[in-house]
Amino acid sequence: MMFFSKKINPYTFWVSILILIRAFLNYAIPLMDKTEARYAEIARIMAETNNWTTLQIDYGVPFWAKPPLSTWLSALSFNIFGVNEFAVRFPYLLLNILVILLIGKYAKRKGLDFLIPGLILLTIPEFLLHTGVVSTDTALAFCVTLVMISFWEGIHNKAQTFWKYLFFIGLGLGLLAKGPIIIILTAPPIFVWMVIFKQYKTVWKSLPWVLGILITAVVAIPWYYLAEQKTPGFFDYFIVGEHFKRFLSSGWKGDKYGFPKSQPMGMIWVFLFVFAIPWIQILIGKIWKNKTNLIKNKWVAFLLFWFLWTPLFFTVSKSLIHPYIMPVMVPIALLITHWWEEIKHKKRIITIALTIPILAFFIFVTASLFNKSNYYINSDKFFIENNTDKNIPMYHWENKSYSSQFYSKGTIKIIEDNADLSKNLNSKKPFLIIIPHKKIKNIDKESMKLLKELESNYKKSIYIFN
Incomplete structure (x- = not known):
């Protein structure tokens, strides 16, 4: 040594x-x-x-x-x-x-x-x-x-x-x-x-x-x-x-x-x-x-x-x-x-x-070499960076995380509840939304069916509506 x-x-x-x-x-x-x-x-x-x-x-x-x-x-x-x-x-x-x-x-x-x-x-x-x-x-x-x-x-x-x-x-x-x-x-x-x-x-x-x-x-x-x-x-x-x-x-x-x-x-x-x-x-x-x-x-x-x-x-x-x-x-x-x-x-x-x-x-x-670090790190960095090229609004369910605020340079918004989510869905305009796994139960099941999961980690997933 x-x-x-x-x-x-x-x-x-x-x-x-x-x-x-x-x-x-x-x-x-x-x-x-x-x-x-x-x-x-x-x-x-x-x-x-x-x-x-x-x-x-x-x-x-x-x-x-x-x-x-x-x-x-x-x-x-x-x-x-x-x-x-x-x-x-x-x-x-x-x-x-x-x-x-x-x-x-x-x-x-x-x-x-x-x-x-x-x-x-x-x-x-x-x-x-x-x-x-x-x-x-x-x-x-x-x-x-x-x-x-x-x-x-x-x-x-x-x-x-x-x-x-x-x-x-x-x-x-x-x-x-x-x-x-x-x-x-x-x-x-x-x-x-x-x-x-x-x-x-x-x-x-x-x-x-x-x-x-x-x-x-x-x-x-x-x-x-x-x-x-x-x-x-x-x-x-x-x-x-x-x-x-x-x-x-x-x-x-x-x-x-x-x-x-x-x-x-x-x-x-x-x-x-x-x-x-x-x-x-x-x-x-x-x-x-x-x-x-x-x-x-x-x-x-x-x-x-x-x-x-x-x-x-x-x-x-x-x-x-x-x-x-x-x-x-x-x-x-x-x-x-x-x-x-x-x-x-x-x-x-x-x-x-x-x-x-x-x-x-x-x-x-x-x-990192086996692409496992991204999955286990408590950060929204990769959700933000991997999907910014889509040029559509990005939201976080109920409360913004600080990492999502930082990596989106303050542009990420909140969808507070099911009424707010329905309003965005009814607008027919594409958007992204980050949802913690433990909070999926708070979302209306019919609304969830309209969201497509793009990627996930041990704590959250990011979905797209288009």
Whole structure:
């Protein structure tokens, strides 16, 4: 296996291979419903309408659930590379590459290879997945990393004063990435660390608090002000609804855009142990082995509090999904790096870790070669692209999917019910309609007889009337 070659730096080789694999998949895999295609469509509308203030989930329909940073990045990428899957995912690939470059110095300081933390991150399934998934979680994780690393460097690295200001810039960007959650996820572990090591004076004197808070405000507040002015009601929905009501209730009735995410209490830990394999298991073993010395080392304690706080915070929430563990991927990698020389059987562990992404890559390629990937991917891409040459109206039964909106460039319409369907049939004009299999039972049988199935996947079929 190439990892054991002495002629090439194995860390450089495998980090490069994993980034290339992820970049290829970013290009090759269609945007999938619901979440990824939704954020891609919001970015597409932003780029098309040139409205950089109000996020829109459909033309003229504001999207209040998230701030704009991720959408800005994807929309800018569309303007550079065109409207396609690689373009919309490129910012997330870039952000995670920046994370790898940002933390490599901590390996160098221990006399290790710069890319060891990067290899660990890219072999964590959750991190590799979000190096190419359109969502707000990658941007939030980047901002959390920037805040935490800048805080540490700001009070310890006297030679590079820019870290003191990056700390506050990171907070401002975090407010634009996902809102006040950036403060919730970073302030408590920093505060606990300060209390335990009695670093109040050092922190107070090291960081430019007055100027820093002003920097954070200048970065974040203008958009919040303009968003409320453009669409009154945003602030109440986003701050009160998304940050308090959603956290406290998985069945929050005021949710305008999402879908139920009810999980058993404590499910965040299951997500962590499943989606961070095999490194989370290695880390737990090292923490247990070094349990008597954990709080004696300031750096280890800082990383440990950073690692533990996010899952502890979400332990009591039932409204969550697995990407919520993204902010702790970096402390996992840095803690493993700290104990790197103590870890036995490293080559075997790395081989196991590499197996997951490489196997996933070959499964996708094989499925594509046998034309099976199209059938099992939850996307309307192929329905849209394979039938656009017919130049007739296209509809979706009852509710549009976000992927159908994206790939039709917003032209797809809805047939809401049987009365609407009958009206279209009686017009005698040809049209296409995408129907989910589970919703066929809602359609009048006589109407269904007039529709001819063109193609299908595991979830839907597209029909033509002519």
